[in-house]
Amino acid sequence: MLRRFIAGLALCVLAACARTPEPVRFHAEGMPATLADWNVVYVADGRLRLNARVVPYDLATPLFTDYAHKLRTVWMPAGTQAGYRPEATFDFPVGTILSKTFYYPRGEAGTVLRSADPGPDLADGGLALDAVRLVETRLLVRRAEGWIALPYVWNEAQTEARLMRGGELLPLTLVGNDGSRQQVDYAVPDQNQCAGCHGTDLKSKAVFPIGPKARHLNRSFAYEDRRANQLAHWQEVGYLGGVPAGSLPADARWDDPKAPLEARARAYLDINCGHCHSPRGAARTSGMWLDAATRDPLRLGRCKLPIAAGKGTGDHAYGIQPGDPDASILPYRMASTDPSVMMPELGRSVVHVEGVALLRAWIAAMPPYDCGG
Amino acid sequence: MANKMRLAAAVALALALPACEKVSSVSDSASPAGESGFAAEFRQQLLDAKPGDVIQVPAGTFHFDRSLSLRADGVTIRGAGRDKSVLSFKGQKAGAEGLLVNANDFTIEHLAIEDSKGDGLKVSEARGVTIRGVRVEWTGGPKTSNGAYGLYPVLCHDVLIEDAVAIGASDAGIYVGQSRDVVVRNSRAERNVAGIEIENTVNADVHGNIATGNTGGILVFNMPALTQQGDAVRVFANKVTANNTGNFGAKGTPVASVPAGSGIVVNSNDNIEIFDNDIADNQTANIIISSVFSTGYKADKASGEFDPYPERIFVHGNRLSGGGDSPDGLDLKALKVAMYGLGGRLPDVLFDGYVNPARAGGPQICLRDVSGVVNADGPGGYKNPSKDATPYACSLPSLPAVDLKRG
Numbered sequence: 001m002l003r004r005f006i007a008g009l010a011l012c013v014l015a016a017c018a019r020t021p022e023p024v025r026f027h028a029e030g031m032p033a034t035l036a037d038w039n040v041v042y043v044a045d046g047r048l049r050l051n052a053r054v055v056p057y058d059l060a061t062p063l064f065t066d067y068a069h070k071l072r073t074v075w076m077p078a079g080t081q082a083g084y085r086p087e088a089t090f091d092f093p094v095g096t097i098l099s100k101t102f103y104y105p106r107g108e109a110g111t112v113l114r115s116a117d118p119g120p121d122l123a124d125g126g127l128a129l130d131a132v133r134l135v136e137t138r139l140l141v142r143r144a145e146g147w148i149a150l151p152y153v154w155n156e157a158q159t160e161a162r163l164m165r166g167g168e169l170l171p172l173t174l175v176g177n178d179g180s181r182q183q184v185d186y187a188v189p190d191q192n193q194c195a196g197c198h199g200t201d202l203k204s205k206a207v208f209p210i211g212p213k214a215r216h217l218n219r220s221f222a223y224e225d226r227r228a229n230q231l232a233h234w235q236e237v238g239y240l241g242g243v244p245a246g247s248l249p250a251d252a253r254w255d256d257p258k259a260p261l262e263a264r265a266r267a268y269l270d271i272n273c274g275h276c277h278s279p280r281g282a283a284r285t286s287g288m289w290l291d292a293a294t295r296d297p298l299r300l301g302r303c304k305l306p307i308a309a310g311k312g313t314g315d316h317a318y319g320i321q322p323g324d325p326d327a328s329i330l331p332y333r334m335a336s337t338d339p340s341v342m343m344p345e346l347g348r349s350v351v352h353v354e355g356v357a358l359l360r361a362w363i364a365a366m367p368p369y370d371c372g373g
Numbered sequence: 374m375a376n377k378m379r380l381a382a383a384v385a386l387a388l389a390l391p392a393c394e395k396v397s398s399v400s401d402s403a404s405p406a407g408e409s410g411f412a413a414e415f416r417q418q419l420l421d422a423k424p425g426d427v428i429q430v431p432a433g434t435f436h437f438d439r440s441l442s443l444r445a446d447g448v449t450i451r452g453a454g455r456d457k458s459v460l461s462f463k464g465q466k467a468g469a470e471g472l473l474v475n476a477n478d479f480t481i482e483h484l485a486i487e488d489s490k491g492d493g494l495k496v497s498e499a500r501g502v503t504i505r506g507v508r509v510e511w512t513g514g515p516k517t518s519n520g521a522y523g524l525y526p527v528l529c530h531d532v533l534i535e536d537a538v539a540i541g542a543s544d545a546g547i548y549v550g551q552s553r554d555v556v557v558r559n560s561r562a563e564r565n566v567a568g569i570e571i572e573n574t575v576n577a578d579v580h581g582n583i584a585t586g587n588t589g590g591i592l593v594f595n596m597p598a599l600t601q602q603g604d605a606v607r608v609f610a611n612k613v614t615a616n617n618t619g620n621f622g623a624k625g626t627p628v629a630s631v632p633a634g635s636g637i638v639v640n641s642n643d644n645i646e647i648f649d650n651d652i653a654d655n656q657t658a659n660i661i662i663s664s665v666f667s668t669g670y671k672a673d674k675a676s677g678e679f680d681p682y683p684e685r686i687f688v689h690g691n692r693l694s695g696g697g698d699s700p701d702g703l704d705l706k707a708l709k710v711a712m713y714g715l716g717g718r719l720p721d722v723l724f725d726g727y728v729n730p731a732r733a734g735g736p737q738i739c740l741r742d743v744s745g746v747v748n749a750d751g752p753g754g755y756k757n758p759s760k761d762a763t764p765y766a767c768s769l770p771s772l773p774a775v776d777l778k779r780g
Contacts, residue, residue, distance in 0.1 A: 166416045169407055169438060169466060187467040191420050192442040195475070202498045202528070205444060205475060282475070282497060285527045285551060287598040298598055305670060306625050307572075307596055310491070310521020310544045313625030317669050329625065339440075340491035340520050345469035372671025 035161035047126030096142040114174035149194035218250040265362035303371035322366035407438035440468020452484025455508040462489040511541030545570035589635035630668035632701035654695035664727035687769040720745030
């Protein structure tokens with residue numbers, strides 16, 4: 001009896017210390033209470049580690065979330081792969097688990113740092129927990145009936161993330177490079193709010209991933225052993241098929257000073273706004289579409305009268321007054337933290353100063369145009 | 374030997390604990406810190422909701438620090454009365470509305486939503502919406518910092534709003550946008566910028582309502598570059614009185630152009646019938662007919678098929694009195710003095726004068742049983758206004774009633 005107990009313990013120790021965790025587990029139904037039930041990422045030896053065949057990825061231009069850094073991963077069941085799509089989210093197989101872990105570099109005395117996200121540092125096999133504070137890990141899981149979104153929130157001890165379907169407000173102190181402090185009510189969305197962004201087709205109400213599209217993924221990534229283009233890597237590991245020959249769509253990096261201003265601004269608008277502001281999204285009510293496919297200047301906001309902006313207009317007459325960011329509604333709403341004014345409506349509680357600067361520069365560079373008002 | 378084994382076990386256990394990180398902390402925030410009791414329970418019920426569910430809101434005031442949302446079809450949310458069951462969003466920190474609904478066959482009744490940061494109740498892309506006996510109010514009175522819309526169905530089909538109350542919205546108290554087959558009845562809108570606003574909506578009946586103390590009482594608007602154009606709206610048997618509150622809407626919004634003292638306003642919409650209303654004491658004009666050309670719109674080929682001209686407007690059989698005596702804004706004040714003298718007043722109907730010159734038969738704005746009309750000559754820079762009522766002495770066939778088939 002005792003011998004068996006000890007043997008069992010020894011197995012556990014071996015399993016953990018040899019870093020061969022249980023394989024990823026796809027739950028075809030239900031809502032597991034802890035992130036560990038999925039075994040996609042796990043904590044061991046002071047790091048948040050990725051399980052076998054869990055592939056990290058990054059986006060050319062990401063959604064802004066209160067300066068949180070993000071570790072994104074994809075996993076698919078053995079023998080399955082996603083189908084390439086030129087514009088839409090890839091066609092992922094049933095069983096796919098996407099994870100996005102939101103974290104901050106740690107500052108002094110329980111604060112976190114307000115900094116640009118250089119991409120996850122996975123050297124030595126994972127995010128070092130003495131250097132970063134994990135906030136939440138959101139899963140998007142592809143089941144037979146469609147995608148389900150599950151938000152898991154990390155505990156203070158950083159040992160476990162538990163399902164938090166009701167969301168919550170997490171008070172954080174962000175400290176800037178210059179030492180400035182900012183109190184933040186970081187909002188973990190409730191499960192219905194996940195669909196506020198991921199319900200990219202308002203009519204069908206279905207939830208879809210937003211990031212894993214060709215144009216966002218078409219960039220290089222520093223894998224543990226090498227640097228490679230993500231689309232090429234996904235094909236090599238068998239996660240992506242049906243990729244056409246020739247050049248593939250690629251978004252600009254919003255913060256790449258060498259990229260054209262227009263491309264940077266449109267990439268920023270696409271990933272931060274285009275999931276709602278599209279012909280099919282929740283903000284199609286506004287008549288303002290900011291997704292990558294939209295070309296019509298009026299749809300993009302030029303001289304566009306606001307509809308239901310309420311005080312979100314900031315007393316301005318048009319979405320974009322070309323050449324005049326100060327007279328344009330778009331940067332005004334981006335620069336607000338009032339829930340009834342700010343855009344996006346969800347997912348941030350502080351201003352993305354650098355993002356606002358980009359969009360202001362974009363509008364300022366537009367040739368002046370008489371909107372007529 | 375046994376001791377040794379016990380030691381080994383202890384060592385193994387000690388090793389296992391930190392390595393496996395199995396230490397779980399039970400005290401972790403399993404429920405949202407800012408919401409407790411029924412509020413937390415209600416949020417959970419919205420997440421778990423299934424078709425056929427009736428979610429009861431007991432009498433009492435329940436506080437939320439974040440917006441709520443519902444995505445399951447066929448759900449009823451039922452309170453104990455619009456002055457008894459209160460969802461309060463005072464001090465709300467996140468979310469652009471109080472409750473956001475994206476679900477079909479939705480009923481909400483007998484409760485109140487107070488002090489949301491943004492819109493009170495937004496229902497988007499839904500078929501079959503009933504809002505009954507719901508009060509949405511900003512309790513600090515009219516303020517620009519109040520949320521924009523009180524009740525806000527948009528992109529909906531088959532909408533009934535009845536016995537509702539909307540107070541203090543910085544845009545419209547009751548707003549139905551880009552929807553089809555709509556009835557707003559027996560409701561009260563006061564001290565909003567717009568009391569009741571029907572925008573880009575097809576087939577709507579607005580009747581039996583009271584709109585008072587707003588900037589504008591009842592508005593029927595059509596805006597460019599949206600999913601559909603408005604058409605076929607009947608406004609009848611309402612009491613639209615003394616909507617003279619100064620416009621506290623943010624500039625740029627469609628309602629910001631509404632002068633204080635507007636009774637019923639039709640803007641760029643076609644096929645409107647206004648009849649059997651009591652319209653009184655709206656100090657700019659009891660009825661205004663206008664175009665978005667008056668509010669900063671510039672014809673643009675990108676606007677596609679948009680028709681900015683109000684056409685086929687039939688006003689008849691209303692009981693009109695007072696009003697027009699103190700129009701809002703220098704231009705209208707000057708117009709009044711120039712046309713009617715210092716002690717005079719604008720007639721019942723004010724028309725901005727934008728017409729489509731290419732339209733055979735003119736705009737077909739038919740005005741009966743009114744004290745008069747003034748065409749302000751907006752297109753001519755307001756230089757040659759006219760009191761000639763003869764172009765408006767016509768009739769139009771009545772519009773059919775909207776029948777939602779639910780009594």
